[in-house]
Amino acid sequence: MQLSVKGKQIDVGDALRQHVQTQLSEIVGKFFSESLDAQVTFSREAHMFRADITVHAGRGIVLQSNASAVEPYPAFDQAAERMAERLRRHKNRLKKHHQEPQAAEAVIAHAFVLNAEQADEAEVGNDHPLVVAEMTTPIETLTVSQAVMRLDFGDLPALMFRNKAHGGLNMIYRRADNNIGWVDPSDIAKA
Known part of the structure; x- marks a missing residue:
């Protein structure tokens, strides 16, 4: 090691x-x-x-x-x-x-880091956060349980992934009460 x-x-x-x-x-x-x-x-x-x-x-x-x-x-x-x-x-x-086949496919997306504390003098009075970093990030195809595992192990606040069940983009996040929230827009489209 x-x-x-x-x-x-x-x-x-x-x-x-x-x-x-x-x-x-x-x-x-x-x-x-x-x-x-x-x-x-x-x-x-x-x-x-x-x-x-x-x-x-x-x-x-x-x-x-x-x-x-x-x-x-x-x-x-x-x-x-x-x-x-x-x-x-x-x-x-x-x-x-281990028995489930893993999808090696990942989609590339843009990730933005926002910071509201650093403001230009020209934007005084404007409370919008500034983009301080822009990078591409792979979005992996995972099951919901695999995504929760990644969120938990990585101690991450949020994780976007492509849902293995239906191929749509999903997001999970850690709520203020330390439970995990799951956003699945595909369910909204069906309703």
Whole structure:
């Protein structure tokens, strides 16, 4: 496993780096024998330490977890426990969906990043957000359960996908109450 341990405005010592290497190798080794890529970032938030773990578990699958604590070791340990749970669920879903043939088709779409805080002086008084980045993004063909898995594992706020059942575009998103919402415009067209 390739591991990168970084600190944002803090020094990550050798002991913490070794602790991360040992723990994460053990956790990832339980579920995956092949080599994975992982990044661990420590940062300081007021009086707390935050540990962010990102594991690339295959093509297009990114698992993320984070935790905060007063010390960096407990912050990492809590984030590692969450990552172990996500890896376990991912492995179980891979076993469950392994018999289904996967569609390798993806549609390219434009993605826009909007930022309302940065405004030009010419647009003073205009509260519309500005487009600060534009890029193409693949829209994959997935089942709803696969899309929920990607949303959950990637810790994403929203995910657009082409529904495998009918070929239409769908979106799932994380609601304020931490449940998942599903937008399927094809049902509206039929009504």
